[in-house]
Amino acid sequence: MFPVYKREMRAYFTSPIGYIFMAVLLALSGGIFSLVNVWLFKTTDTTFYFIAMLCMFTVLIPLLTMKLFSEERKAKTEQILLTSPISLFGIVFAKFAAAFTLFSATFIFSCSVNFLTLSQIAKKAPVFSQYAGNILGVILIGGAFIAVGIFMSSLTENQLISAVTTFCVILVMLLLRVLADYVGNTLLRSVVKWFSVLDRFAYFTGGILSIPAIIYFISLSGVFLFLTARVYEARRWN
Amino acid sequence: MLNKILHTKKFKYGSAAATLTAIFIVIILLFNGIISALGTQFSLYTEISGEKYYNLGNTTKTLLSETDDEISIVFFAEKDLLIENGSMEMIVTLAEKYSTEFKNISVKYIDLVRNNKEARAIANLSTDGGTLHTTDVIIRSEKTGKVSKPLSGNSFFTVNDSNMILGFNGERRFTESILAVVNASDDKVAIITGHGETENLVNLSELLVGAGYDQTEQVKVDLSKNDIPENTKLVIINNPKLDFLGGKTTSGSGVNEIEKLNRYLKNYGNILVLLNNETGTLTNLSEFLNENGISYTSGYTVSDTAENSRYGSLGRAVHASFKQNTNNAVVERLSSKTDISSAHIVMNSTTPLKVDNEKAAAVLVSSPGAKVTNGTLPVNSGEQVLLAVSSKMNYVKNEEKWSNLFVSGSTDLVHADLNYSTKNADLLRNILSVAGTVDIVTGIETVPFADTNISGITTAQAMHITRITTLFPAVIILCVGAYVFIKRKRL
Numbered sequence: 001m002f003p004v005y006k007r008e009m010r011a012y013f014t015s016p017i018g019y020i021f022m023a024v025l026l027a028l029s030g031g032i033f034s035l036v037n038v039w040l041f042k043t044t045d046t047t048f049y050f051i052a053m054l055c056m057f058t059v060l061i062p063l064l065t066m067k068l069f070s071e072e073r074k075a076k077t078e079q080i081l082l083t084s085p086i087s088l089f090g091i092v093f094a095k096f097a098a099a100f101t102l103f104s105a106t107f108i109f110s111c112s113v114n115f116l117t118l119s120q121i122a123k124k125a126p127v128f129s130q131y132a133g134n135i136l137g138v139i140l141i142g143g144a145f146i147a148v149g150i151f152m153s154s155l156t157e158n159q160l161i162s163a164v165t166t167f168c169v170i171l172v173m174l175l176l177r178v179l180a181d182y183v184g185n186t187l188l189r190s191v192v193k194w195f196s197v198l199d200r201f202a203y204f205t206g207g208i209l210s211i212p213a214i215i216y217f218i219s220l221s222g223v224f225l226f227l228t229a230r231v232y233e234a235r236r237w238n
Numbered sequence: 239m240l241n242k243i244l245h246t247k248k249f250k251y252g253s254a255a256a257t258l259t260a261i262f263i264v265i266i267l268l269f270n271g272i273i274s275a276l277g278t279q280f281s282l283y284t285e286i287s288g289e290k291y292y293n294l295g296n297t298t299k300t301l302l303s304e305t306d307d308e309i310s311i312v313f314f315a316e317k318d319l320l321i322e323n324g325s326m327e328m329i330v331t332l333a334e335k336y337s338t339e340f341k342n343i344s345v346k347y348i349d350l351v352r353n354n355k356e357a358r359a360i361a362n363l364s365t366d367g368g369t370l371h372t373t374d375v376i377i378r379s380e381k382t383g384k385v386s387k388p389l390s391g392n393s394f395f396t397v398n399d400s401n402m403i404l405g406f407n408g409e410r411r412f413t414e415s416i417l418a419v420v421n422a423s424d425d426k427v428a429i430i431t432g433h434g435e436t437e438n439l440v441n442l443s444e445l446l447v448g449a450g451y452d453q454t455e456q457v458k459v460d461l462s463k464n465d466i467p468e469n470t471k472l473v474i475i476n477n478p479k480l481d482f483l484g485g486k487t488t489s490g491s492g493v494n495e496i497e498k499l500n501r502y503l504k505n506y507g508n509i510l511v512l513l514n515n516e517t518g519t520l521t522n523l524s525e526f527l528n529e530n531g532i533s534y535t536s537g538y539t540v541s542d543t544a545e546n547s548r549y550g551s552l553g554r555a556v557h558a559s560f561k562q563n564t565n566n567a568v569v570e571r572l573s574s575k576t577d578i579s580s581a582h583i584v585m586n587s588t589t590p591l592k593v594d595n596e597k598a599a600a601v602l603v604s605s606p607g608a609k610v611t612n613g614t615l616p617v618n619s620g621e622q623v624l625l626a627v628s629s630k631m632n633y634v635k636n637e638e639k640w641s642n643l644f645v646s647g648s649t650d651l652v653h654a655d656l657n658y659s660t661k662n663a664d665l666l667r668n669i670l671s672v673a674g675t676v677d678i679v680t681g682i683e684t685v686p687f688a689d690t691n692i693s694g695i696t697t698a699q700a701m702h703i704t705r706i707t708t709l710f711p712a713v714i715i716l717c718v719g720a721y722v723f724i725k726r727k728r729l
Contacts, residue, residue, distance in 0.1 A: 014726060019719025023712040030707030037692070038700050044690040113707055121703065122692045127288030186316055186349075193318050194274070206327060207287025212270070212277045219266050230259050 001090040008098030021064050022106045028056050029110035037118065044118050044126045047205040050134050053107075054201065057145050058170045062163035064103060065149025068095050069228070073157035082236045089229040092150065096225055099146050104139045111135050130207050137204035140217035141197055145170050147224035154228045173197050281338060291328060291406050291685050292335045298413045298682060302340055305420045308380035309343045311336065311412070314350035314357050315372040326373060329394050332408040333375070343416070361385055377415045386415045387444065396684050405686040413682060425455065427670075428470045432460040434479030442476060442652040445666055461495035466502045472673040473502060475511045475523075477649045484522030496526050503530075506632075506639040508673035512649045515539040515589040530628035531597025532645045535612075540588045540622045540647070542608040556648075558583040558602035558624045566599040568629045568642060568672055575668040576661055577683075583661045585648035590622040598628035601644070624648065644669055 012018030032052045037043060072078040081091055111131075119125035149166040156162050176196035183189040193199050200217070203210035277283060285292050311333045313320055321327040330345075337345045350357045350372050361376050362385040374388035394408045427446055429439070446456050457467055462483055466473060484496035503509060511527065519536040527533055542556045560573035576583070583602060590610050593600050602625035610617040628643040651666050695703075 014722065016719060016723060019715055019722075023715045023719070026715060027708050027712035030709075030711065031704070034700070034704040034707055038695065038703050042692045042695065044692060110707075110711065113711065117703055117707060118692075121695060121699075122690075124689060126690075127286075127688070129286040130288065133286045180318075190316075190318055202321075202327075203283065206324075206331070207285055207289075207291070208331070209284040209286045210277070211282035211284075212274045215273050216270050219270055223263060223266055226262060227259070230255065234255065 001086060001094045004086060004091055004094035005097050008095055009101065012098065012102050017064075017067070018102060021060070021102065024063075025060060025103070025106045026110050028060070029053060029107065030113070032056070033110075033114045033117075037114075038121075044122045044124065046114075046118075046126060046131065046134060049114075050138050050205065051198070051201075053138060054141060054174065054198070057142055058167050058174065061103075061142065061145040061149050061170060062152075062166040064099055065146055065153055065166060066159040066163040067153070068099065068150055069153040070157050070159045070162045074159075078232075078235075082232065088232045088236070089225070092154075092225050092228045092232070096143075096147060096150055096221070099150070100143050103142050103146060107139060107142065108135060127207075133207070133209050134204050136209075137201050137213070137217075140214060140221075141201060144197070144217050144220040144224070145173075147221040147228075148173075151224040151228045151231070154231045279338065289685050289688060291408070292332050294335060294339055294409060295682060298409055299339070301413060301417060302336075302343075305416075306342060307382070307420045309340075309416055309419070310346050310378045310380055311343065312346045312348060312360055312376045312378055314348055314361075314370060314374055316349055317347045320347070320373075323373070323391075325395065326391055328406060329375065329391060329408055332412065336412060361388060377412070377419045379419045384419045386419050389415060403687060405684040407682075407684040410682040410684070425471045426457050426467055426469050427455065428457050428459045428466050428473045430461060430473060430475045430478075431458050432462050432480075433475075433482065435476045437477050438649060438652045439476070442474065445652060445663055446670075461498050462493050465498060466507070470502070471508060472670060473499070473507060473509045475509065476652065477512055477514060477517070478520060478523065479518065481520040482522045482526070484525065496522050499526060503630075503641045503643060506634075506641045508640075508642045508644070510644040510646070510669060512646045512651060513589055514587045514647070514649045516587065517589060527643075527645060530643045531594035532626045532628055532643070533592045533594075534589050534645070534647065535592075536589075537612050538589050538617060539611050540585075540590045540604055540608050540624070541611065542604050555584050555586045556588050556604050556608065556624065558585050558604065561600040561603045561623075564599050566627070566629070568627050568640075569599050569601050571672055572601060572665070572668050575671065576665050578661050583665055585624055585646075585650045586653075587650075588622075588624055588648040591624065591626050591645060591647050593623050593626045598626050598643075601625040601627050622647075640672075642672060 012021075033046075033049050036048045036052060037046065041048065069078070072081060081088070084091060086094075115126065115128075115131055145166075148169050149162070152166040152169065153159075153162040156165075173195075174197060176192055177198040180189050180192040180196060183192055197217075197220075200210065200213035203213050273282070313330065313333070317330060320330050333345045336343045348357045348360065350370060358370060360378060361370055361374075362383075363370060370388055371390065373391040375391070376388050377386040378384070389411060394406065394411050396404045396407055429435070429442065443456055457470070459466060459473075482495040482499070483493050499509065511523075513534055515538065517534070517536060524533065540556055559578065560576070561569060564570070585602075588604075590604075591600075600623040602623070604622040604624055606621045607619070608622045609619045610622060625644065625646045627645075630641050632639050651662050651669075653662070
C-alpha cells in the first residue's frame with residue numbers, strides 16, 4: 001500500500017495538478033479569510049470562514065479526485081490495478097491517503113497563516129483549541145468528500161462526469177440542513193438532519209468537540225472507500 | 239475458513255456481494271446511531287471553547303447534589319428546531335449538561351404548537367391564561383408538581399446599556415430556578431394596594447416569580463380592609479400616590495394602616511418603600527419613615543450629568559454605588575452580594591433621601607458631583623442618598639431576629655426596561671435575601687463573550703494582509719511547480 005501512496009504523492013508533485021490544486025486552495029482560503037474576517041466583519045470569529053471553505057470544497061474536491069480512477073480506466077491501465085498483489089482496498093485507501101495528505105497539509109498550512117495573522121492584528125487572539133477543533137472538523141469533512149469523489153471517479157472513465165457527479169453529491173450533503181427545514185414530518189426531519197454534515201459541524205463552531213461527529217465523518221469516508229473497493233471487486237470478477 | 243469463503247467469486251461479485259455491502263452499510267449506520275444516542279450519557283462531547291460556557295462550577299454541583307427531587311427542564315419546541323437558533327442552542331446544550339451531571343435532572347422537549355394543551359398543563363398554565371413561547375424554558379419538580387415561571391431565552395444572557403449581549407448566565411439561571419422550585423416554601427410577599435400603586439406591577443410580579451415566589455405567594459393587600467398575612471417576609475409599597483391612613487380617618491372609621499405597618503415591623507418584618515421625584519407629600523407615610531430615620535422631600539430630583547446613561551425616555555439617570563464604611567451589617571451584605579463591576583445600578587427620576595445616622599444608614603449613594611433641584615431651582619449638590627435602610631435586631635430565644643425598612647428614592651428597582659441591562663434586578667433579589675426569604679445563589683458568575691472585534695485596521699493594512707494570505711503562498715507554490723515542470727521537461 002505504501003508504494004502506491006508514494007507513487008500517487010510523487011504524481012501530484014511531478015505534474016501540474018498538485019501545484020495548481022494547492023495554489024487554488026491557498027488563494028481561496030486566504031481570500032475568503034481576508035474578505036470575511038478582515039474586510040467585512042472585522043472579527044476573530046472564524047465560523048463564517050470555515051463554513052465558506054466547506055462550500056468551496058464542492059468545487060475544489062472534484063478537481064482533486066476526478067482523475068484518480070477515471071484516468072486509469074480511460075488509459076486502460078486499470079488492469080494493472082486489478083491484477084495487483086496489493087488488495088483493492090489497499091490501493092483505494094492509498095489513493096485516498098495521498099489525496100487527503102495533499103488536501104489536509106495545504107489547508108492546515110493556510111489556516112496556520114490565518115491564525116498567525118489574527119494573533120497579530122486582534123486584541124485577543126482566537127482560542128487555539130476551538131480553532132484547531134474547527135480545522136479538525138473541516139479536514140474530516142474534506143476527507144469524506146474526497147472519498148465521495150474517489151467513488152464517483154471509480155464509476156466512470158470520463159473525468160468531467162466524475163467531477164460533476166462529485167459536485168452534485170457534495171452539494172446535496174451540504175444542503176441537507178436546508179432541505180430538512182422543508183420536511184414537515186418530525187421523524188423524517190430528524191433523520192435528514194442526522195445525516196447532515198453541516199449540522200454535525202455546528203458542534204465544532206460552537207466550541208464543542210463532538211466524538212459522534214468525528215466518528216460519523218470517518219464512517220462516511222469508510223463507506224465510500226468500501227463502495228469503491230466493491231466496484232473494483234465487481235469489475236475484477238466480471 | 240471464513241476468509242476463504244469471503245474470497246470466493248460469489249461473495250466478491252453478485253447478489254451475495256451486494257447483500258454483504260448492504261449489511262456493512264447498515265452496521266455502520268447502527269454503530270453511528272448508537273454512538274449518537276449514547277453521546278450525552280457518556281460525555282462524548284467536550285467543550286473546547288476558551289470561555290467554558292457549559293462548565294458547571296462547584297457551587298452548582300454542591301447546591302444541586304443536596305436535592306433528590308426529580309427535576310425536568312422543559313423546552314417548548316423540538317430540539318432540532320431549537321438548536322437552529324444560536325442562543326437557544328447554548329441553552330439546550332447547557333440543559334443537557336445538567337442532565338448528564340445530575341441523574342435526577344432530565345430534559346424534555348414538547349412541541350408547543352402541536353401539543354399546546356399538554357405543554358400548558360406541564361407549565362401549570364390554563365388554556366386561556368398566561369403566555370408561553372416556543373423559546374421559553376420551565377423547570378418542573380416531578381415530586382411536588384411545582385413549576386417555575388417560564389424563563390425566556392433572553393433571560394439567559396446579560397446585556398449592557400447599549401443592549402449588546404455581554405455574556406451567558408445560563409448556569410446561574412438554571413441553578414437558581416431549580417433551587418427555587420425545590421425549596422419553594424409558604425412564605426409570602428405582600429404588595430400593598432389602595433394608594434395608587436399601579437406602575438411596574440407586572441414586572442415586579444415577574445421579578446418576584448424569578449426570585450422564587452410564584453403567583454400564589456404574591457399577595458395584594460389593601461391595608462384599609464385587611465391585615466398583613468402571616469408568613470409575609472416582605473411588604474412592598476411601590477410608588478404610592480395617596481397617603482396612608484393613620485389614626486382616625488376623616489370618616490371616623492378608625493382604620494390605621496400606619497399602625498399595621500408598625501406592628502408588622504415590630505414583629506420582625508421587612509418593608510421596601512419605592513418612591514420617586516413625583517411622590518407627593520404623604521404626611522402619615524412620611525411620619526412613619528421619619529420615625530425610622532429616613533425622610534424625603536416631595537418634588538426634589540437628583541441628577542448627575544457626569545454619569546448620565548442614555549435612558550432618555552425614562553428621565554435623568556443616576557448611577558448608584560454602595561456607601562462605603564457604614565459599619566452596617568445589612569449594607570455590607572447587600573454590597574458584597576451585588577456585583578456592580580460589570581453593570582450599574584441605574585436610577586431614574588430619583589428623589590434624594592435624608593438619613594438620621596442614629597436610626598438608619600445609607601445603602602446607595604450618587605457620585606459627589608450630583609445635584610438636587612426643585613423643578614428648575616437648584617437646591618444643593620454633593621453625594622446624595624438614593625437607597626436607605628433602617629434595621630433593628632433583637633435576640634429572641636437566642637436567635638437573631640431582624641426587621642428592615644428599605645426606602646428607595648427611585649422606583650427603578652422594578653422597572654422592566656432595566657431588568658437585564660443593569661444590576662437593579664440583582665439588588666432587588668438581594669434585598670429579598672436580606673429579608674430572609676430567598677436562597678440567593680452566589681459564586682456563579684456570568685460567562686462573558688470574548689471580544690472578537692478587530693479594530694484599527696486601515697485599508698492599506700487590510701490590503702497588505704490580503705496579499706500575504708491570498709497571493710504570496712499561491713504564487714510561491716506556482717513558482718515551485720513551474721520550476722519542477724520546466725526542469726522535468728529539460729530532463
